[in-house]
Amino acid sequence: MKEITRKLNGEIERLTNKTFKFDERIKEGWFSAVYFLKTKEIAERLVPDNQITMQFFQKNSAVLCGTDEAIALLHAFAKHPEQLEIHSLTDGDKIKPYETVLTVTGPYQYFGYLEGIIDGILARRTSVATNVYNVVKAARTSGKQKPIIFMGDRDDHYTQQAGDGYAAFIGGSTAQATHAMNEWWGKQGMGTMPHAMIQMFEGDVVAAANAYKEVYPNDELMVLVDYNNDVIVDSLRVAREFGDQLRGVRLDTSKNMVDKYFLRNQDIMGTFDPRGVNPELVFALRSALDQEGFHHVKIIASGGFTESRIREFEKLNVPVDMYGVGRNLLNIHIGFTGDNVMLNGVHQAKDGRQFRPNPRLKKVEYVT
Numbered sequence: 001m002k003e004i005t006r007k008l009n010g011e012i013e014r015l016t017n018k019t020f021k022f023d024e025r026i027k028e029g030w031f032s033a034v035y036f037l038k039t040k041e042i043a044e045r046l047v048p049d050n051q052i053t054m055q056f057f058q059k060n061s062a063v064l065c066g067t068d069e070a071i072a073l074l075h076a077f078a079k080h081p082e083q084l085e086i087h088s089l090t091d092g093d094k095i096k097p098y099e100t101v102l103t104v105t106g107p108y109q110y111f112g113y114l115e116g117i118i119d120g121i122l123a124r125r126t127s128v129a130t131n132v133y134n135v136v137k138a139a140r141t142s143g144k145q146k147p148i149i150f151m152g153d154r155d156d157h158y159t160q161q162a163g164d165g166y167a168a169f170i171g172g173s174t175a176q177a178t179h180a181m182n183e184w185w186g187k188q189g190m191g192t193m194p195h196a197m198i199q200m201f202e203g204d205v206v207a208a209a210n211a212y213k214e215v216y217p218n219d220e221l222m223v224l225v226d227y228n229n230d231v232i233v234d235s236l237r238v239a240r241e242f243g244d245q246l247r248g249v250r251l252d253t254s255k256n257m258v259d260k261y262f263l264r265n266q267d268i269m270g271t272f273d274p275r276g277v278n279p280e281l282v283f284a285l286r287s288a289l290d291q292e293g294f295h296h297v298k299i300i301a302s303g304g305f306t307e308s309r310i311r312e313f314e315k316l317n318v319p320v321d322m323y324g325v326g327r328n329l330l331n332i333h334i335g336f337t338g339d340n341v342m343l344n345g346v347h348q349a350k351d352g353r354q355f356r357p358n359p360r361l362k363k364v365e366y367v368t
Contacts, residue, residue: 015068016367017076019184024207027077029113033247036113041070053342054115055356056122058334063100063133064093065170066125066340069163070118074104078111087361092129092170100358105342115338122336124160131307131329132171138307139323141314147174147322149190151302155327174322185239192219195252198227205234206214206241213245220247222300229253229280230260232288239294248298248321251277251285255304277301279318286319300324 001049023030029037041076043050056070067088073299084106095101101122104111111231132150139146150168153161158180165181174188176182182189201207209223221242225234235249255276261284262274272280282299301313302324310323341355342348349355 014071014364014367015184016146017072020069020072022073022076026073026078026114031117032113032289033116036115040113041109042367043112048107048109049104050108051344052108052112052340053105053355054112054338054340055100055102056118056336056338057098057356058095058122058126058336060130060334061097062095062126062334063129063171064122064126065091065129065167066096066122067091067102069121069125070102073114073121075367077114080105081108081241082366084111084366086272086364087358088364089358089360090362091125093360098356100356100361101336108340112340119336122125123334124332125163125170126162126336127332127334128167128329129171130334131331132168132173134307135305135310135323135325135329136172137320138311139314141311142222146314146320148172149174149300149302149322150176150329151324151325151326152330153178153181153326155330164330169328184340192222192250193224193228195224196214196281198224202238203228206237209238209242211277213242221245222298224252225249226251226253226259228260229257232259232261232285235297236288236294239289239292239297241250244296246294248300249285250300250302250324251282252303252324253277253281277303277305279313279316280321282313287363298322302326304328 025031033256050094068091071086071088074084074086078084084104086104089095123247132148139148150165150173152164157228159178161182162179166184168176169185175270177189177191179189187275193208198208199207201211205223205225205227209221213221223238223246225231228234231251231253238249239246253276257276258274259281261281262269272278285299298321300322301320305323305325306328313320339353341353347355
């Protein structure tokens with residue numbers, strides 16, 4: 001992880017194919033639209049000396065991610081990549097609508113067939129990074145930054161985990177759920193117990209937590225407490241059992257369920273939606289823990305959280321200490337476009353498109 005360590009220390013040196021491990025079939029054109037492959041062949045046969053400039057942009061205010069991957073792709077699969085002139089912004093840069101983020105200049109047949117793949121890389125990585133950034137920003141509405149755990153492993157194909165985890169890191173997430181999500185930036189996955197572990201101990205949260213502590217004695221103990229749909233009772237049970245050893249409890253109540261706390265206290269019903277992990281439930285849990293002296297126990301909330309929902313919780317000063325967010329961070333809503341805008345040093349592009357120089361772009365040196 002030497003490459004990513006240098007990046008984390010603030011240097012511009014980029015990740016390479018040693019990190020990305022591209023599919024070698026890219027070189028054969030397997031993942032490229034056929035019309036790009038046909039254009040490549042025509043350029044090779046009829047206009048091999050043309051020099052074109054391709055620029056990439058999108059139409060939103062966003063957090064850019066995927067430039068290292070796109071550049072590594074060019075260096076790995078373009079013909080004569082050392083002859084290409086590449087200028088780029090950097091992963092993590094804030095970008096404006098229509099701002100040029102990457103330009104590539106050289107013979108079309110050297111790299112043109114990679115256009116669609118580059119668009120896709122930038123679109124997915126930037127979408128995830130931007131989603132996470134917005135969630136992280138929402139989680140500090142109350143003035144204190146709350147950690148965000150990226151839990152998107154079950155919401156997309158497993159092959160996306162490494163790239164999505166990196167994009168989440170660029171966006172500002174604190175931790176990722178799987179080891180794969182951390183592969184590109186040198187950490188390990190974070191997590192303690194799923195509902196399946198509690199099920200193995202017949203719904204006994206304390207027994208499950210004791211088993212976890214026995215096998216992983218050096219881990220910080222964070223216990224899932226909604227299995228029995230009674231988060232306050234089960235939270236107090238584990239807090240009394242483990243005392244200072246208990247780091248936190250996690251609520252993951254289904255949005256279709258009403259916790260038993262409300263069923264026992266129906267006099268407080270009627271003025272709010274009691275389903276799922278709601279503000280009133282979290283307030284009641286914090287109060288119950290504090291009343292018994294468990295001020296140190298953190299509350300982690302997960303299950304259907306979005307940017308707007310987190311912002312609502314923060315405006316209400318709901319005492320959540322950490323949020324777990326999954327599928328809502330994987331909404332791919334930012335699309336990139338690659339346009340050929342210069343031909344042999346002269347503007348040449350389809351109507352409505354033009355070369356947009358960007359003084360923020362930095363020249364990229366070829367790395368093998």
